[in-house]
Amino acid sequence: MIVLLSTLSFLLAFVAVLTITAFGGMFSEKSGTIALSLEGCMTFGAFSASVVMFLLPSSIPSGISALLVILTAIIGAGLYSLLLAVACITFKANQTLVGTALNILSTAVSVVLIKQMTRTEALPVGNSRLNFTRFYEIFNVDLFGIQGVKFNWLLLIVFALVPIVYLVIYKTRYGWRLSSCGENPSCADSLGIPVNKTRYIGVLLSGLFAGLGGLLLITMNAEWDFANGANGFGYLALAVLIFGQWKPLYVFLGAFVFSLFKTLSVIYPSIDFLANLGLSSYFYLALPYIVCLIVLVFTSKKNAGPKAAGQPYDKESSR
Amino acid sequence: MTKIKTFFSTLLKKEGTKTVITSLWCALLGLILGFLLLLFINAKEAAYGMTSVLGNYLIFSNPQDRLNYFGQTLAKTAPLIAMSLSILVCYKAGLFNIGGSGQYSIAVIVITFLGIGANMPWYLTMIVAMIASMLWAMITGALKAFFNVNEVISGIMLNWIALYITNGILSTNSIVWDSPHSEAFTISTTSNSYIPSIGLDKLFANNSIVGLGMILILVVVVIIFILFKKTTLGYELKTTGLNSDAASYAGMNKVKNVLIATAISGALAGLAASLNLQNGFTSWRLSSTPVDIGFQGISSAFLGGLHPIGVIFSSYFIVHISEGGSMITDLGFSPEVASIMTSLIIYLSGFVFFIKELLRRHEIKLEFAKATRGKEGQA
Numbered sequence: 001m002i003v004l005l006s007t008l009s010f011l012l013a014f015v016a017v018l019t020i021t022a023f024g025g026m027f028s029e030k031s032g033t034i035a036l037s038l039e040g041c042m043t044f045g046a047f048s049a050s051v052v053m054f055l056l057p058s059s060i061p062s063g064i065s066a067l068l069v070i071l072t073a074i075i076g077a078g079l080y081s082l083l084l085a086v087a088c089i090t091f092k093a094n095q096t097l098v099g100t101a102l103n104i105l106s107t108a109v110s111v112v113l114i115k116q117m118t119r120t121e122a123l124p125v126g127n128s129r130l131n132f133t134r135f136y137e138i139f140n141v142d143l144f145g146i147q148g149v150k151f152n153w154l155l156l157i158v159f160a161l162v163p164i165v166y167l168v169i170y171k172t173r174y175g176w177r178l179s180s181c182g183e184n185p186s187c188a189d190s191l192g193i194p195v196n197k198t199r200y201i202g203v204l205l206s207g208l209f210a211g212l213g214g215l216l217l218i219t220m221n222a223e224w225d226f227a228n229g230a231n232g233f234g235y236l237a238l239a240v241l242i243f244g245q246w247k248p249l250y251v252f253l254g255a256f257v258f259s260l261f262k263t264l265s266v267i268y269p270s271i272d273f274l275a276n277l278g279l280s281s282y283f284y285l286a287l288p289y290i291v292c293l294i295v296l297v298f299t300s301k302k303n304a305g306p307k308a309a310g311q312p313y314d315k316e317s318s319r
Numbered sequence: 320m321t322k323i324k325t326f327f328s329t330l331l332k333k334e335g336t337k338t339v340i341t342s343l344w345c346a347l348l349g350l351i352l353g354f355l356l357l358l359f360i361n362a363k364e365a366a367y368g369m370t371s372v373l374g375n376y377l378i379f380s381n382p383q384d385r386l387n388y389f390g391q392t393l394a395k396t397a398p399l400i401a402m403s404l405s406i407l408v409c410y411k412a413g414l415f416n417i418g419g420s421g422q423y424s425i426a427v428i429v430i431t432f433l434g435i436g437a438n439m440p441w442y443l444t445m446i447v448a449m450i451a452s453m454l455w456a457m458i459t460g461a462l463k464a465f466f467n468v469n470e471v472i473s474g475i476m477l478n479w480i481a482l483y484i485t486n487g488i489l490s491t492n493s494i495v496w497d498s499p500h501s502e503a504f505t506i507s508t509t510s511n512s513y514i515p516s517i518g519l520d521k522l523f524a525n526n527s528i529v530g531l532g533m534i535l536i537l538v539v540v541v542i543i544f545i546l547f548k549k550t551t552l553g554y555e556l557k558t559t560g561l562n563s564d565a566a567s568y569a570g571m572n573k574v575k576n577v578l579i580a581t582a583i584s585g586a587l588a589g590l591a592a593s594l595n596l597q598n599g600f601t602s603w604r605l606s607s608t609p610v611d612i613g614f615q616g617i618s619s620a621f622l623g624g625l626h627p628i629g630v631i632f633s634s635y636f637i638v639h640i641s642e643g644g645s646m647i648t649d650l651g652f653s654p655e656v657a658s659i660m661t662s663l664i665i666y667l668s669g670f671v672f673f674i675k676e677l678l679r680r681h682e683i684k685l686e687f688a689k690a691t692r693g694k695e696g697q698a
Contacts, residue, residue, distance in 0.1 A: 036471065083666070092676075093669030096415045096471060100617055101669065105662035108655045109356075115653045116360050125653060228608050235475045242472055282487030289479045293462075296476075300468040 005149040007267050010220075014259035015252075016155035017217045021237035022244065022251045023165050024209025028081075030169070030246060031202030032182040032195075032308045036099025037084045038210050039234025040106035041077040045211025046218045047110035047226060048076025053132045054117055062138045069135065070154070073215035074208050080106060081207025082200075089199050092312035107229040114226050129225040136222040154216045166248040178202055182306030185313040195313045210234065236262075236288070243295045246305060257295075261288040337678060338624035341671045345622065346636065349664030356659060360652065368647045372657060375643035383524045388642070390523025391600075396631075396638045397536040398595040402616030403623060403630035404543050405587035409470075410625060411547060412580035413560030418459055418474030420613030421481030422588035426452040427603045428485050429589075430596050431503045434512035435495045441597055444512045449589035455481065456585020457578060464574040470581075478609040489603055502604040506597055514597045528598040536594060537631075539587070544627040556580055588613070611658075615641075618665045637661050 021042060025035035052072045056065045084102055087093040115126030143151035169175040180188040181198045189195050217233055218224040240258055244251030265284035268274040350373070357365040371378050376388030402419055409416035426448040433444040459477060462468035490496055495503050506512050508527045516530030523529045547553040559566040559576040567573050591612060596602060619637050623629030644657025 087666065087669045091670050091673040093672060096417070097617070097621055098666060098669040100417065100614060101662045101665035104614055104618075104658060105666060108658040108662060111655045112356070112360070112653050112659060115655075128653075232475075232479055232608065235479075239472055239476060242469065280487045280491065282483040286480045286483035286487075289476045289483075293468075293473060293476045293480070296468045296472060297462060297466045300462075300466055 002149055003267075003270055005143060007263060009143060009149060009151050010266055011259055011263045013152050013155055013216065013220050014262050015255050016152075016158040017213050017220075017233055018237050018240050018255035018258060019252050020158045020161065020216070021210050021213035021234060022241040022255060023161070023248065024206035024213070025238055025241045026165075026169070026206075026246055026248065026251060027178065027202045027209070028206035029202075029241065029309050030182045030306055031178045031199045032185060032306060032311065032313065033084070033088050033199055033203050034095040034099060034310050035203075035206050035238060035241070036096055037081065037102040037234075038206065038237050039230050039232070040099075040103040041081050041207045041210035042214030042217065042230035042234045042237075043103075043110055043226070044080040044106040044214070045073040045077030045207075046214035046224065046230065047106070047114070048211075049073035049215045050110075050114065050130050050132065050218070050224070050226075051117070053135045054130065058134060066135075066138050070212070070215060074211040077211025077214060078204055078207040081203050081210070084207075085200050085203040088312065089196050089203070092314065095310055103229070103234070107226065110226040110229075128227040129223055131223040132219075133222045136219060139219040152216065152220060154212070154219065158212070158216065162248070162252055169248055174201075179306070181313075182308055185308050185311075189313070189315065199313070210237075213237065236292070239292045239296065242305070243292070243299045245299065254295075258288055258292060261291050335624075335626070337675055338626065338629065338671075341674055342622055342624055342629070342633070342668065345664050345667040345671065348667050349660050350640075352663050353656060353660035357652065357656065364652070368652050368656070371647045372640050372643035372660070375639050375646070378646070386522075386524040387526045390520075390526035390529040392635070392638055392642050393523075393533060394526075394528040394530070394598055394600070395595075395642065396635045397532050398591040399612065399615060399619055399634040399638055400536050400540065400630055401587050401591035401594055402612050403620040403634050404539065404627065405584040405591065406616045406620035407623075407625055407627065407630060408543065408556070408587065409580050409584045410620065411553075411560050412556040412576060413563060414460075414463070414470050414577065414580055416456075416459075416474060416581075416584050416588075417471050417617070418456065418477050418613070419584075419588045419591075419616050420609035420611075421474070421478040422452040422456045422585045423592045423610060423612055424481045424485040424603070425455040426589035426592035427503075427596065428488055430506075430512070430593055431489055431495045431603060432492075434506040434510060434597065435504045436492075438511045441512050441514045444597065445514075445590070445593040448593050449586040452589030452592065453582050453585035456581045456588065460578045460581030463581075464577040478613065482606065482609050485603065486605055490605060497602075503602040505602040506599050508599045510599070512597055513599050514594070528600040530598060532594045532598060536590075539590065540627050540631060547627070552579070588616075591616070615661065618661050621665060621668050 021038055025038050028035040049069045049072050052069050056068065080102070084098060087098045088095045111128045114128055114130050117126070118130065119126040139154055140150040140152050143149040177188070177193050177198050180193060181195050185195045213233070214230055217230060236258065240254045241251055244254035265287060268284050354365065354369050357368050375392060376385050379385045379388065402423070405419055405422070406416050429448040429451045430444055433439040433447060455477070459470050459473045462473045463470045489503050497504050514530050514532045516527055519529045519533070520527050547557060555566070555571045556576055556579070558569070559571060559573060563573055566576070615637060619630055619633040622636070623633035640660055641657040645654040647654070647656065
């Protein structure tokens with residue numbers, strides 16, 4: 001029973017991380033900017049939160065410190081995403097290139113600064129692995145009071161956001177404007193929609209959401225090694241976004257399917273049937289990516305993505 | 320005097336010169352930002368740290384040490400050039416090869432087994448490795464050509480799959496795996512798979528990692544240069560990259576070109592692995608994220624202005640500061656400082672296109688003004 005429940009809580013946490021990050025990516029891509037830097041934004045959000053977790057004295061009540069940590073993660077990643085926005089929207093840079101650079105940059109910056117923070121006399125170079133057991137205790141509560149089954153309450157925030165995001169995308173003027181900027185920017189412009197401003201907001205939202213995703217990801221554990229960035233979850237979210245066809249509910253479902261396989265890689269030794277197969281642990285690690293690739297084969301033929309994603313909007317050349 | 324003036328003004332108008340100037344600006348700005356970060360971390364040691372990053376082997380006072388580390392920097396540049404070319408070939412054909420890490424690690428499996436396990440001649444090991452990574456890269460190509468799967472996403476997925484395959488296969492084979500160090504055995508200089516140093520080691524204080532590989536990579540650079548400058552195939556790849564609809568309208572086979580581009584770039588990524596491991600210097604270590612070199616290749620390909628000759632210099636520059644970065648650990652800086660600098664440089668080089676576009680528009684305006692003035696004069 002305990003195994004089943006902790007599996008479930010693992011699964012839900014993975015679903016939440018992927019959903020929230022992919023939703024962020026959806027805002028960015030729907031408005032016309034490719035969200036390759038999700039991984040970087042997650043890392044940077046997680047990193048900013050860790051700095052606060054490291055520095056906050058334990059005398060501050062846990063409620064307030066939790067709130068501070070959440071806000072730092074979100075705002076940190078939001079600010080980081082503006083680096084993408086400036087380069088790609090205002091300066092019309094190659095979005096894949098800048099996204100890649102930002103992903104490397106955030107891992108490198110986090111590692112360098114975390115090592116700097118963890119330096120001691122005995123360990124002059126520091127450690128890229130940061131321990132935050134106190135916050136692990138704050139963010140994870142015992143589910144239904146059962147000892148040993150941890151439940152990260154941050155994922156409640158994420159699941160509350162699912163219907164809100166759905167409504168924003170489909171039922172609000174902002175959602176329609178967002179999609180129009182990614183589908184046909186010059187048409188949107190002719191209707192008086194400020195294309196670049198809308199795109200800035202889209203990218204900013206992607207950062208804010210990814211920041212929350214990054215925080216949730218690292219607080220599933222009591223420590224995190226920043227040398228691994230966000231462990232590829234940002235890329236996974238991007239894949240989930242694509243096979244969710246940029247639609248909120250499909251993205252949510254996609255995140256669910258994907259998380260099933262991701263969870264399998266964590267819990268397979270405790271399932272007798274799978275453990276008896278004698279397959280290498282690396283096979284289970286690779287499985288989610290293999291499944292993702294196969295799903296992409298079936299969903300990519302009909303390209304449902306925003307038509308103008310990846311193309312900077314230039315008023316002058318579209319005249 | 321006027322001759323020199325016109326020479327310089329035509330030189331400035333050249334696309335290549337603009338690329339060089341903007342790349343240098345990006346590099347300089349990236350280094351300055353990196354220096355500011357060092358100041359922030361440890362103001363006292365920042366200047367010395369920066370000197371080590373920029374100086375690399377020059378900080379040694381003993382000339383033998385200098386030569387030795389200079390050789391090491393050069394030898395490490397060779398694989399990065401190969402990887403940059405891999406990115407470059409795909410980019411010219413309109414594809415973004417983010418899967419270099421995966422292609423590299425598939426080649427690593429082959430090299431480790433043929434080199435350590437079978438002790439095959441170096442050229443055979445190299446060729447088989449290149450074929451393996453070529454086939455791996457063509458998965459991306461085939462998915463793109465037949466199923467319209469975005470190559471960036473499939474490349475990323477294949478990076479992780481290849482990483483786990485490589486970790487899984489190598490770490491469970493005691494013939495090739497050095498368990499206590501959790502890394503594969505390194506190909507020794509006496510092995511058949513060691514790329515011969517043909518006396519070049521003598522020039523670099525007997526540093527055995529310098530060798531034929533460095534000459535080989537220069538030959539490959541020239542081949543890629545000729546491919547895009549002189550051959551029909553190169554022309555077709557470029558046309559597909561610029562406008563795939565126009566290319567198919569002109570009778571070029573898009574499917575074929577995508578497959579060929581990914582095949583060439585896969586083989587080049589395999590060559591990178593071969594040049595990196597077959598010089599008896601390093602081997603595969605257990606890693607939990609796709610290897611860096613695939614991303615460094617993206618950096619140096621763009622910093623080199625996406626030109627085969629340009630990537631020689633940009634690759635050298637990136638290796639130079641990375642090697643320098645690995646020397647500053649004893650100052651309490653972590654070697655990732657170099658990685659911050661390179662990624663900043665790449666971020667900044669994203670702005671290059673915009674700057675070039677501005678220059679172009681400015682030139683057109685000037686020419687237009689000249690032309691209209693000329694007409695008025697006639698009237």
